[in-house]
Amino acid sequence: MERPPASSSSSSVPAPPARREQRAGDAPTERDGRSAAPAPSAEPPRDDGTGVTAERVVRFALGALALAGTAWVLWYFGRxxxxxxxxxxxxxxxxxxxxxxxxxxxxxxxxxxxxxxxxxxxxxxxxxxxxxxxxxxxxxxLLTDVVYAVVVVPFVTFFFLKDGTRLRHGLLRWVPNRYFEVTLAILDKVESSLGRYLRALLVQCTAVATVASLLLSFTGLNYAVAVGLFAGLANSIPYFGPAVGFIAGSLVAVAQTGDFALIMPIFVAMALTQLSDNLIFQPFIFSKAAQAHPLVILFVVLIGAQLAGIVGMLVAIPVTTVLRGVFREVFWSIRHYRILRA
Incomplete structure (x- = not known):
């Protein structure tokens, strides 16, 4: 009986087991009775919001410069x-x-x-x-009020839009549990009301600018589109767009012709724009979105003008819309939520 041929010396030594690469997330293996050290995680450390980064430093510096510039402008005009x-x-x-x-x-x-x-x-x-x-x-x-309206209001609005979610979460974090649902419902109502108001305001201002530009172009006024756009922008204060457009158009007309020949056509154009706003845009667009009668809107704007000038006229309708939504939700919650009762 023949014996199998003897293997070579190199093949007689058993090959060591293949070494498996340790991947991120694999469980540690035991070797020589000792557990292997876990592989370092591939994920970068998460930012918990407490560290100082270059981005935060830049944001802080820009915010400080913006506040300092605003303060200087207001101080300068006050002086x-x-x-x-x-x-x-x-x-x-x-x-x-x-x-x-x-x-x-x-x-x-x-x-x-x-x-x-x-x-x-x-x-x-x-x-x-x-x-x-x-x-x-x-x-x-008046110039100081304009600076407030041009600088402060857009500055605050920008940060509300940019950090609105963060502000919402920060506010809800401080609300007690028994008032959490009511507060969440109030915030939803406020966001819905403001969104509806801003969309209606944008549509109304666009409509006023379009009508004013079209009618002014028929009068032969130079820069009719620019004056119409200015009137539409000024109509962010309800009822004031055509009046501001008439003043701006009159100045352009006098500079254009050297006399008052175009004043009456411009007056007619802005009067028709005002009628269109009062009879069509206000009832069907703006008043429905603000959920208020046009006469109420006029009184609210006048009260805002008495309290805070141009800034008060700009924010009168949004503030009224927010306060009305808050009061309605609070009163409804008091009647239906037993948790609000003492």
């Missing part, structure tokens, strides 16, 4: 209001004398001192009861 009250005729008398000397050189028949005397008569009338100071104060006060 300008105070400085405007120090205007006097004597401060501009030298300019008037220079102008009068040039006029006398060109027109010798004029009487010397006529311009300065006329200016003094006008100034005596204006300065009576501090009328000029009041005029300058009112003008710069």
């Amino acid at each position: 300008a209001t105070a400085l405007s009250q120090q205007v006097s005729v004597d401060a501009i008398s030298s300019v008037v004398q220079t102008l009068e000397a040039r006029l006398l050189d060109e027109l010798p028949f004029l009487e010397e001192g006529f311009l300065l005397e006329s200016l003094r008569d006008i100034a005596d009338t204006l300065f009576r009861d501090d009328r000029l100071q009041q005029t300058f104060s009112s003008a710069f006060g």
Whole structure:
């Protein structure tokens, strides 16, 4: 019986078992009675929101610069209001004398001192009861309100839109459990009301801008589309868009023609725009979205103007919509949720 051929010395030694690569997430294996160290996780460490990163530093710096710029603008215009009250005729008398000397050189028949005397008569009338100071104060006060409306309102709106979800979660975190459902329902109502209001406002302003641009183009006014867009933007304050459009269009018309020939056609165009807004856009678009009568909207806007100027006129309708939604939800919850009762 033949014996099998002897294998070579290299094949007689058993081959070591294949070494399995440790993958991320595999369970540790035992070797020589010791457990292998777990493989490092492939996921980067999560940011828990407490660390300082370059992105957070940049955001903080930009926010600080924006706040500082806003504060400086408001301080500057407030200081300008105070400085405007120090205007006097004597401060501009030298300019008037220079102008009068040039006029006398060109027109010798004029009487010397006529311009300065006329200016003094006008100034005596204006300065009576501090009328000029009041005029300058009112003008710069209006300019300050415009700065508030142009700078502060968009700044706050941007961060509400950007961090709205984070603000919502942060607010709900502080709400006690017994009021959680009511608070969540209130937030949903507020978001729904504001979204409906902003969409209706956008549609209404677009409609007013379209009608105003079309009618102004028929009058032969230059930059009719620009004036119409300005009127539509100004209509973010209800009922004020066509009036602002008439003022802007009149200024452009006088600069264009040098007379008042286009004033009446512009007035007719803006009057038709106002009628379209009052009879069509307000009842069918804006009032339905705001869930308020047009007369109520007008009174709310006037109250906002008395309380906070232009900014009050801008935020009067949104604030009223939010407060009404909050009160309705709270009263409904008090009647139906036993948890709100003591």
